[in-house]
Amino acid sequence: ADHSFDYPLCPQQMDWKPHYPDHAVSEDAGVEFADIGCGYGGLLMSLSPMFPSCRMLGLEIRVKVADFVTDKIIGLREQHPGQYQNIACIRTNAMKYLPNFFTKGQLSKLFFLFPDPHFKKAKHKWRIINQTLLAEYAYVLRDEGIVYTVTDVLDLHVWMREHFTDHPLFAALTQEELDADPVVSLLYESTEEGQKVTRNEGNKYLAVFRRLPSDVLN
Numbered sequence: 170a171d172h173s174f175d176y177p178l179c180p181q182q183m184d185w186k187p188h189y190p191d192h193a194v195s196e197d198a199g200v201e202f203a204d205i206g207c208g209y210g211g212l213l214m215s216l217s218p219m220f221p222s223c224r225m226l227g228l229e230i231r232v233k234v235a236d237f238v239t240d241k242i243i244g245l246r247e248q249h250p251g252q253y254q255n256i257a258c259i260r261t262n263a264m265k266y267l268p269n270f271f272t273k274g275q276l277s278k279l280f281f282l283f284p285d286p287h288f289k290k291a292k293h294k295w296r297i298i299n300q301t302l303l304a305e306y307a308y309v310l311r312d313e314g315i316v317y318t319v320t321d322v323l324d325l326h327v328w329m330r331e332h333f334t335d336h337p338l339f340a341a342l343t344q345e346e347l348d349a350d351p352v353v354s355l356l357y358e359s360t361e362e363g364q365k366v367t368r369n370e371g372n373k374y375l376a377v378f379r380r381l382p383s384d385v386l387n
């Protein structure tokens with residue numbers, strides 16, 4: 170039940186220090202990347218050394234999985250002194266509490282890797298990409314921030330692409346932009362789900378969008 174979720178009433182009340190205890194950046198450095206439904210955290214662990222001064226957070230709804238990721242990060246920090254200080258994981262329902270954690274325009278990257286497909290039409294409202302939630306994603310992303318999505322489910326890929334394309338505050342990256350982005354190559358294989366899809370010889374569909382400046386609405 171919801172009362173078992175720990176979340177701040179507003180982002181200003183969130184104490185990040187316990188999550189990044191030895192991350193040597195300025196006091197007011199905030200989380201910049203969010204991995205929504207991070208699962209076992211493979212993406213965070215791959216991204217961590219690429220952007221050492223940038224704080225990243227995985228959000229995961231399953232208690233055991235979130236605990237596993239937190240323990241794994243602590244272990245990595247112990248094994249590799251000075252490294253993996255910029256990643257953390259919290260257990261939360263990202264569909265409900267994102268604006269409790271992040272202020273307007275705080276994030277530069279949002280990741281949705283292999284989100285749950287919720288195949289049946291009656292369950293589509295549970296999809297983590299939908300009209301209402303896109304407004305929230307636009308809110309927490311800064312101008313020019315990037316949203317990355319990958320799925321092995323064609324129907325979900327088409328669904329996500331349509332929702333982002335229809336939204337006035339998002340535009341798809343061009344192929345040249347995708348080729349120039351060092352993060353893109355990590356999206357397919359860094360996570361446990363991505364590796365499972367590879368083992369099962371499944372397809373992977375990528376869709377990446379830029380958050381447009383709000384003045385496009387004027």
Ligand code: SAM
Binds near residue numbers: 231281282283284285
């Ligand atoms: N991104 C990971 C990967 O690629 O391996 C995990 C993919 S898994 C298919 C989807 C994950 O999203 C699960 O770990 C699930 O618990 C998590 N999830 C589903 N709904 C969520 C929500 N509302 N908030 C946070 N996490 C959620």
